[in-house]
Amino acid sequence: MAVFNITHSHPSAFILMGIPGLEAAHVLISIPFSIFYIIGLLGNFTILFVVGKERTLHNPMYLLLCMLALTDIATPTFVVPNALCIFWFNLKGITMGGCLTQMFFLHTVSLxxxxxLVTMAFDRYVAICKPLRYSIILNNTRIAKLGFVGLIRAVLFILPLPLVLSRQPFCANRIIPHTQCEHIAVVKKLCGDITVNTIYGLVLFFVVNMSDLTLIALSYGLIIKAVLRLSSKKAHQKALNTCTAHICVMLTYYTPSLFSNLTNRIGQGIAPHIHIILDDLYLLIPPMLNPIIYGVKSKELRDKVGKYICRK
Incomplete structure (x- = not known):
């Protein structure tokens, strides 16, 4: 990321202020930032390493878990190093190109x-509702193709954001009260009409996120319907246990995501530093928790990780 000191800022640069109002506490705030980031990296790289080494884990569910781990590594990596430069060295300047690049990758990875998560819900639906056809419907090649399609979808939806912003005039005041080039924060620095940017941002939030949530809800509705048909309580518990980790991961992702988006748009009474802290925690907490959730809930993965730890 192109960053440089505020005292040498180019006129085309933006100034990321970190967390306004809490400048004196920036060094202290950097401590949990760093801890969450390091724990997230260790956990997600551990999943990638163990799944890569163990051939018994080379199946669609764990391939999806590896894809999730990659996004969990990328998301905070686009934010935390830049934020730490602000907190530790007062390096607040960022070029327009660097700012729009950060925005593009951050939102693309989020999408x-x-x-x-939608694909994982579909995986659980097939595993529970159509177990005999699981290997036919889902295999590693098909999961990889679905992942590629998802990446193309994310790029096509997010690419217009920086392209449109790069062609619009920005005001002389390019101070962004944030630790990152979040879309809404950058749009507020435009001097022209921001209607198109606002509407497109809302379309992304409601159409894309809500369609994903609808598909997940549909999958789990069918799963619950199938589970209720089972006669044994033990079978009920076993079927639902296979979904527990995924449900927890969804809650850690969508709950703060929806809350952050809503407070940024309608929470005018909330202090700015609260907005910024919530945005940052939304990017830090889920990547840290996801490996822990799957490590606790998946006995097979837990045993494999334990094997390598004991070997060390």
Whole structure:
């Protein structure tokens, strides 16, 4: 990311202020930022390493988990190093190209993350509702193709954001009260009409996110319907246990995501630094928790990780 000191800022640069109102606490705030980031990296790289090494884990469910781990590595990596430069060295300047690039990758990975969660819900639906046809409907090649389609979808939806912004005039005041080039924060620096940008942002939020949530809800509705048909309580519990980890991961992603988006748009009474902290935690907490959730809920994965730890 192109970053440089505020005292040498080029006229075309933006100034990321970090967390306004809490400048004196920036160094202290950087401590949990760093801890969450390091724990997330260790957890997600562990999943990639173990799944890559263990051939018994080379199946659609764990391939999806690896794809989720990659997005969980990328998401905070696009934000935390830049934020730490602000907190530690007061390096607040960022070029327009660097700002729009950060915005593009950050939102693309976020949308890709949502796509993976939808695919994981479909995977659980097939595993529970059509177990005899699971290997026919889903295999590693098909999952890889679905992942590629999801990536193309994310790029096509997000690419217009920086392209449109790069062609619009920005005001002389390019100070962004944030640790990152979040779309809404950058749009507020435009001097022209922001209607198109606002409407497109709302379309992305409601149409894309809500369609993903609808598909997930549909999958789980069919899963619950199938589970209720089972006669044994033990079978009920076993079927639902296979979904527990995915449900927890969805809650850690969509709950703060929806809350952050809504507060940014309608939460005018909330202090700015609260908005910024919530946005940052939304990018840091889920990537840190996801490996822990799957490590606790998946006995097979937990045993494999334990094997490598004991070997060390």
């Amino acid at each position: 890709m993350h949502s796509t993976i």
